[in-house]
Amino acid sequence: MIGRLKALFAEVPGGAEKVRQHQADELQLAAAALLVEAARMDQSFDAAERQTISTLLRGRFNLDESEVEILIEAADQEVENAVELYSFARQVKDRFSHEERLELVGMLWEVVYADGSLHDYEANLLRRIAGLVYVSDRESGAARKRALKRLGLNED
Numbered sequence: 001m002i003g004r005l006k007a008l009f010a011e012v013p014g015g016a017e018k019v020r021q022h023q024a025d026e027l028q029l030a031a032a033a034l035l036v037e038a039a040r041m042d043q044s045f046d047a048a049e050r051q052t053i054s055t056l057l058r059g060r061f062n063l064d065e066s067e068v069e070i071l072i073e074a075a076d077q078e079v080e081n082a083v084e085l086y087s088f089a090r091q092v093k094d095r096f097s098h099e100e101r102l103e104l105v106g107m108l109w110e111v112v113y114a115d116g117s118l119h120d121y122e123a124n125l126l127r128r129i130a131g132l133v134y135v136s137d138r139e140s141g142a143a144r145k146r147a148l149k150r151l152g153l154n155e156d
Contacts, residue, residue, distance in 0.1 A: 028061050030091035031104055032075035034129060037085060038111045042119035045076075052114040056107045089132035101133045105140050109147035116153065 035056065039049035054068050063071065082088070092104060108129060112122040130140040148155055 027091055027095050028057070028063075028071060029074055029078060030088040031060070031107075032057055032071050033078045033082070033088045034085065034092065034104070035107060035111050036072065036075045036079045037082075037088075038108045038122060038125055038129075039114070040079065041112070041121045041125045042115075044115070046115060049111055049114040052111050056110060060103070060107065085129065086132065089129055093133045096133070098134070101135050102139055102143060104133065105130050105135045106143035106147050109140075109144045110151060113147060113151055113153055 032053070035053045036045070039045045039053060050072065053072060054065075057063060057068050057071060058065070061071075078088075092101060096104065105126070108126055112118055112126060126140065126144075127137070130137065135143075145155070
């Protein structure tokens with residue numbers, strides 16, 4: 001996994017298998033970057049949010065603990081250096097099915113509620129990301145309600 005993530009930043013020639021793996025790693029990094037951005041939006045990336053991201057990424061991409069930690073660190077670095085979210089969202093929009101994009105929006109809602117509250121900046125970010133990945137406000141609202149239910153939180 002470390003080698004594959006490092007390869008994301010270098011031009012490495014290879015066959016079709018390397019291209020497919022490279023694309024999968026880029027997609028995982030893009031999804032993780034959106035989750036990390038959501039966690040950082042309220043100016044605090046705390047342990048609860050980090051643990052939520054770790055759990056969600058393990059489940060979604062079938063990664064082990066060390067792979068998830070490497071992915072989160074890479075995503076955190078990417079978000080730190082990024083000036084926009086469009087490139088991450090575009091990768092998700094282009095390569096995830098509609099159901100997978102809905103799942104990602106639900107994951108994002110879980111991350112922003114991991115600390116027990118929703119900041120205005122987080123709500124704004126979720127609305128922007130949902131639009132960028134072609135998930136309607138209605139679908140995002142339903143994903144939000146499901147996330148709140150999974151987390152055992154009441155609606156605001």
